[in-house]
Amino acid sequence: xxxxxxxxxxxxxxxxxxxxxxxxxxxxxxxxxxxxxxxxxxxxxxxxxxxxxxxxxxxxxxxxxxxxxxxxxxxxxxxxxxxxxxxxxxxxxxxxxxxxxxxxxxxxxxxxxxxxxxxxxxxxxxxxxxxxxxxxxxxxxxxxxxxxxxxxxxxxxxxxxxxxxxxxxxxxxxxxxxxxxxxxxxxxxxxxxxxxxxxxxxxxxxxxxxxxxxxxxxxxxxxxxxxxxxxxxxxxxxxxxxxxxxxxxxxxxxxxxxxxxxxxxxxxxxxxxxxxxxxxxxxxxxxxxxxxxxxxxxxxxxxxxxxxxxxxxxxxxxxxxxxxxxxxxxxxxxxxxxxxxxxxxxxxxxxxxxxxxxxxxxxxxxxxxxxxxxxxxxxxxxxxxxxxxxxxxxxxxxxxxxxxxxxxxxxxxxxxxxxxxxxx
Numbered sequence: 001x002x003x004x005x006x007x008x009x010x011x012x013x014x015x016x017x018x019x020x021x022x023x024x025x026x027x028x029x030x031x032x033x034x035x036x037x038x039x040x041x042x043x044x045x046x047x048x049x050x051x052x053x054x055x056x057x058x059x060x061x062x063x064x065x066x067x068x069x070x071x072x073x074x075x076x077x078x079x080x081x082x083x084x085x086x087x088x089x090x091x092x093x094x095x096x097x098x099x100x101x102x103x104x105x106x107x108x109x110x111x112x113x114x115x116x117x118x119x120x121x122x123x124x125x126x127x128x129x130x131x132x133x134x135x136x137x138x139x140x141x142x143x144x145x146x147x148x149x150x151x152x153x154x155x156x157x158x159x160x161x162x163x164x165x166x167x168x169x170x171x172x173x174x175x176x177x178x179x180x181x182x183x184x185x186x187x188x189x190x191x192x193x194x195x196x197x198x199x200x201x202x203x204x205x206x207x208x209x210x211x212x213x214x215x216x217x218x219x220x221x222x223x224x225x226x227x228x229x230x231x232x233x234x235x236x237x238x239x240x241x242x243x244x245x246x247x248x249x250x251x252x253x254x255x256x257x258x259x260x261x262x263x264x265x266x267x268x269x270x271x272x273x274x275x276x277x278x279x280x281x282x283x284x285x286x287x288x289x290x291x292x293x294x295x296x297x298x299x300x301x302x303x304x305x306x307x308x309x310x311x312x313x314x315x316x317x318x319x320x321x322x323x324x325x326x327x328x329x330x331x332x333x334x335x336x337x338x339x340x341x342x343x344x345x346x347x348x349x350x351x352x353x354x355x356x357x358x359x360x361x362x363x364x365x366x367x368x369x370x371x372x373x374x375x376x377x378x379x380x381x382x383x384x385x386x387x388x389x390x391x392x393x394x395x396x397x398x399x400x401x402x403x404x405x406x407x408x409x410x411x412x413x414x415x416x417x418x419x420x421x422x423x424x
Contacts, residue, residue, distance in 0.1 A: 003030070003214045003215045003216065004028040004029060004030045004214065004215075004216050004217075005022070005027040005028045005029065005216065005217050005218070005408065005413060006018075006022050006027055006028070006029050006030075006216055006217065006218050006219065006220065006404060007029075007030050007031075007032060007205065007207050007214060007216040007218075007219045007220075008022075008029060008030070008031045008032065008219070008220045008222065009031075009032050009195050009198075009207070009219065009220070009221045009222060009223055009233075010031075010032075010033060010034075010040060010221070010222035010223050010379070011031050011032075011033035011035075011038045011039070011040065011184055011187075011189045011191075012039060012040025012041060012042065012180070012222055012379070012393060013039075013040065013042060013056075013067075013180055013183075013380075013390045013393035013394045013397065014220075014222040014378040014379045014380070014393040014394065014396050014397035014400075015031055015033075015040075015220070015222040015378075015397060016031075016038070016180070016183050016184045016187065016394075016397070017066070017393070017394040017395075017396075017397030017398045017401070018220050018222070018378060018397035018398065018400055018401040019031050019184075019187050019188070019189075019401075020183075020187070021397075021398050021401040021402065021405070022401050022404070022405065023187075025401075025405045025414050026414060026415065027405070027408065027413065027414060029187075029188055030188050030190065030214060030216070031184075031187060031188060031189040031190065032190055032193040032195055032207060032209055032214075033189055033190065033191050033192075033193060034192070034193065034194040034195065034210075034348050035191065035192075035348055036191045036192050037181070037191065038180070038181045038184040038189060038191070039055075039177050039180040039181045039184070040055075040180075040222075040224075040348075040349070041055040041056060041224070041343070041349055041352065041353070042055050042056040042176060042177040042180040042181075042390060043055050043177040043181075044174070044175025044176070044177030044178040044181075045177075045339070047259055047261060047296075047337065047339045048261050048336065048337055050261070050294050050295075050296065051173075051174050051175035051178065052175065052257075052259045052296070052298075052339065053175050053176050053177050054177065054257065054341050055177060055341070055343070055352070056176055056177065056180070056389075056390050057171060057175075057176050057177075058083075058169045058170070058171060058176065058389075059071070059078065059168075059169065059170040059171070059172070059176065059390075059391075060166040060169050060386070060389040060390070060391055061164070061166045061167075061168070061386065061389065061391045062078075062080075062166075062168040062169060062170040063167065063168050064391070065390065065391045065394075066391070066394050067176070067179050067180065067183070067390055067391075067394070068170070070179055070182065070183050071172050071176075071179045074179065074182045076172050076173070076174050076178065076179055076182075077172065077173035077174065078170050078171075078172055078173075079170055079171045079172065079173055079292055079293075080168075080170050081170070081171075081272070082168065082169060082170075083169055083171075083274060083288075084273075084274040085143075085274060085286075086104060086105065086108070087100070087101035087102070087103075087104030087105050087108075088101060088274070089274040089275055089276055089286075090273065090274070090275035090276070091275070091276060091278070091279050092275065092276075092277065092278060092325075092326045093268065093275070093326050093327060103136075104136075104139070107136035107139075107140070108140075110136075111131055111136070111140055114130045114131055115127060115130060115131075115157050115160050115161050116161045117130075118130045118157040118158075118161075119157050119158045119160075119161035119162070120161075123157055123158070124156055124157060124158040124159075124358060124359050124360070124361050124362070125156075125157055125358050125359070126152065126153050126154065126155065126156070126157070126358040127144065127152040127153075127155045127156070127157050127160055128141075128151070128152040128153040129157075129358075130157055131152065138279060138280065138281060138282050139276070139279045139282075140152070141282035142276065142279075142281075142282040142283075142284055142286075142302075143286075144302075144303075145253075145255075145282065145301075145302030145303030145304075145305065145306070146255060146286050146300055146301075146302040147302070147388075148160070148253055148302075148353075148355040148388065149252065149253020149254050149255045149302050149303060149306075149351065149352050149353055149355050149388075150253040150302075150303055150355045150357075151282075151303050151304060154253075154355070154357055154358070155355055155356070155357075155358070156355075156356040156357060156358050156359065156360060156361045157358070158356075158361035158362075159355070159356035159360075159361040159364075159387075162361065162384050162385055163385060163386075163387065164385040164386060166389075171291070171292050172292075173292055173293075176390070180390065190209075190211065192210065192211070193209045193210060193211045194209060194210040195207055195208065195209050195223075195233055196208050196209065196210065196233065196234065197233065197234040197235070197236065198219060198221070198233060198234075198235050198236070198375070199235075199236045200219070200235065200236075200237075200371070200372060200374055200375045201372075201374070202372055202373060202374065203217075203374065204216065204217055204218075204374060205217075205218060205219040205374050205375060207219060217374065217408065217411075217413065218373070218374040218375065218376075218404055218407070218408070219374065219375055219376075220376055220377070220378050220397070220400045220401070220404065221233075221375070221376070221377050221378070222377070222378045222379045222393075222397065223379075224252055224348075224349045224350060224351065224354075224379065224381070225246075225247040225248075225250055225251050225252060225354055225367070225379075225381045226247075226251045226252040226349070226350035226351045227347075227348065227349065227350050228247040229244070229247040229248045229251055230350060232347075239371060240371065242366050243366065243367065243371060243377075245363065245366075246360075246363035246364075246366040246367045247367070249356060249357055249359075249360030249363040250354045250355065250356045250357070250360060250363050250364060250367070250381050250387075251350075251351065251354070251355075251357070252349065252350060252351025252352055252353060252354050252355070252381075253302065253303065253351055253352060253353065253354070253355040254302070254303070254306045254307045254310065254343060254344040254351050254352055255300065255301060255302040255303075255306055255343065255352040255353070256300075256301045256302075256306045256309070256310055256315055256340065256341045256342065256343055256344070256352070257298055257299060257300055257301070257340070257341045258285075258298070258299040258301075258315050258316050258319045258338055258339070258340045258341075259296055259297075259298055259299075259338065259339045259340075260296060260297040260298070260299065260316075260319060260320070260323070260335055260337075260338050261295065261296055261335070261336040261337045261338070261339075262295065262296070262297060262331060262334050262335055262336065263334035263335075263336060264295040265334075266330060266331050266334035267289060267290065267295060267297070267331075268289060268327055268331070269289050269290065271290060271293075272288065272289065272290045272291060272292070272293060273288070273289040273290065274286070274287070274288055274289075275287050275289070275326075277322045277326065278322075282305075283305045284305075284322065285299045285300055285301050285318070285319055285322060286299070286300040287299050287300070287319075287323070288300070297319075297323065299315075299319035299322075299323075301315060301318075301319075305318075306344070307344050310340075310342050310343075310344050310345060311344070311345070315340040315341075316338040316340050319338075320332050320335065320338070353380060353387070353388035353389075354380060354381035354387050354388060355388075356387075364381065364382060364383065364384050364387065365384065367381060367382045368382040368383075368384075368396065368399070370400075370403065373407050376400045376403065376404065377400070378393075378396040378397045378399070378400040379393050379396055379397075380392040380393040380396065382396040382399075382400075383395060383396050
């Protein structure tokens, strides 16, 4: 006898999406979340009265992203302004010339053409292997760490080529993490329920948690791949080797942020402005002055630099030193507070978002398939074209739920009419 029809491990975007769909089909669901909050890698905190997104901050693919509608329906303010991540970004405090902006755009096209050509030829190798070592390489390597959380030498050409182009990328004034938490309102979520073990067979699952065990007809696991690869959940019987390989092959990269509250009179620029620390080394940060119009500077770090600084507790120090070099001591002396993230050492994520390593791009497809009729995975790492985004996580959660509804319908646990309503 099962306690519930479906257990979901993780109350992030994928878990919330799956839960909502399964409940709409008339199934009983229990979401188990190790943290004492909802949202996973999407989380908004308050910094001296200002909302800051510690994790996911952008409505990528905004025109089709479910969270755009959820935000609007919930009364949140969607900022429909595109970020200047490309050639428009300043280099330090210097505005690039028209020629420099054109060169950046042309270089991006040239580099991506090389990556796409390699992928079209069936090559799943390191991105760094197919690129020239020219004047644009340093900047590209820096952007890669911010975009996928790993260096170009650790990123797959095939994975990068498969990623869809996001036309609209919007922010939320109250914080995107707040929208994700809002999406979980009223759902059957148990917080502080760390899952330590999952026993599974072809008929049911048993979930062992810090709050006891529950039984279910099936389970959807939305835990990040790096946590699974670290075997922090014990599966009995063990997962098939191909799933273990997949978790290791698309482990999470590390990106971190530092939010810097500055005396508003000392903030440079009148509006939201994007800049990179320098174009002479890839070991630099990306900065947004007045993100979402707030009196802040948000620094963004990726890859090994992010991991190293996090481990040493020096993310804020690095950002402040770089800002002092760019804007002078007066700005740094006017800093009121700093607040840094620490995703690499976060025990419930072990990183920020997934990046397929060279030779491992097809492992996303492995993870997106069920382990058995009663056990499957979901999350951004399962998405081939939208990985690293809330949009991809949401779609993956719905895909896993849709498949499970069809399975349980065959067994008579879901009425055909209810199943058909939720499969759309």
